[in-house]
Amino acid sequence: MNGRRFTTALTVIFAALWLAPLFFSILMSFRPEAEPISIGNIFFGSQITLENYQTVLTIAPWGLHYLNSVIFVVGVLIVQLFTVTLAGYAFARMQFPGRDFLLLIVLLQIMIPAAVLLVPNFATIRDLDLFNTHWALMLPYWGSAFGVLLIRQTFRGIPYELEEAARIDGATLFQVLRHVYIPLSIPAYLSFALVSISSHWNEFLWPFIITRSDEVRPLTVALNQLYQTSETGAQYSQLMAGTILVIAPLVVLFALFQRRFIESFASSGLK
């Protein structure tokens, strides 16, 4: 069938075009530094080498930057899980004066991302004496309007009778959350966690302006530093090695858990 062949050809062409940047940056990272790509020789150099990775690992304390990224991402997620659960429950199941107005205020956060308000937020962090600390990185992300919306919607779908039954047995609010709502909302929490982790792992502008030393800087900022110092261009093989180090975790996770990622991100339009 002609139509089928046509669409298959299109798939192959676009997949090749889209994959090429990743493919060639991986190749480049394993090429000897002294052998830049040239006409007739764009794939491999004379040998496959790890020297670029070795060099890059000595240029910057990547272990430390990895740790900083993990602290940032995990520190944000853990606090978010608490804040979005509590607020999500209140907005889903409780009646109180001013509820809709307060929800609207929370939604403002989706409309105006903290990183856009660079100047005043920078000033706030300085006033709190937190400049160049892990706290400064995490603090603006601890509340998540996207998370509140997602959890509110999920909790609303859980039959109220389950809560009532638990209440009759004398369960407190926190017991109801722990034994009724949270166990029934695991997929929603997983989606939220994936989106939260990916977006903070990749965050750049805020960490860039709020950190100054290697002790705090996450991977993205370290990669930028590597880029700025290798601008002469001769060290693209090292730059690619550094880039691969930074992007590898998420790309590998995505390759392994495609479906989960796709479903999670499809619900993230209001991040």
Add this chain to the structure above:
Amino acid sequence: MLSHRLWTRLTPYLLIAPTLLLVLVFTLLPATRTLYDSLYQPARRAIEPSVFIGLQNYADLFDLTHYLGGRFLPILQNTVIFVFVSLVVAVPLALGFALLLNRQIRALGFWRFSLIYPMLLPLIGAASIWAFLYSDSIGLINTVIRSLGGQGQNWLGNPNLVLGSVIVVNIWKQAGYYSLFYLAGLQNISRDIYEAADLDGANAGQKLLWITVPLLRRTTLFIVVIAITFGFQTVEQLAALGLGNPADRSNLLLWFIFQNISERRNWGYVNAMTVILVSILLLFTVANFLIFERRGVEDERA
């Protein structure tokens, strides 16, 4: 001790307090302060009072003869071009990707990975990959062009090409992300409609044009709005793709704001530009929210 009733009444407020406090401190108050400060001329030194000047900061920004205004308007224009060209190319491409991936094909996982993975790269990582591809002397693109007998280009150094080069990176990164929404939308179109069209003898092109595209209209609208709001906030790639150079030709609004925050005399303009950026974002996100809520209402009815 608080009475039990008062405690019950306070509970919802206590539950939302952490979220609300964070939104107040990092969104609402700073936004208000920015709006307020945008009406003042910053003092030369911290101890002096700043002077109320009304809308003068805004007037200066829109004055081409002003030292910052002369840069602001072209940069605003770049930003609008960046957002809309990305959109016009990436959204149809996303629909195409979704259609390609929505078939029964062998090795689906591989094709899906290939088209979608760029969305998971940090922009700064994506940009450094492309900086290598674009490199004039040893970049992959020029090497390929030259081996085919063509003329290599200075993709990031030529003022007429640089914005296009930055847009290509954005399209490459975002198309797969947008296709996720189309993939979800395609699941909701009933097979019966296509079968009915088959009976009427419709070909593939007609089915795409008269069934798929109209039924995905709402998804398209939704994607367009998020593409616009994301577009106006996307600046990280500039850190690796020439810092807005040459001659501001690839500079974008948020990056320009960032470039000016270190100079006190420009703070009034920084605030005014932030207000302009936030207004644009608000406009489109309110639109997004209205579409989203309306879709929610229809889902409930269905």
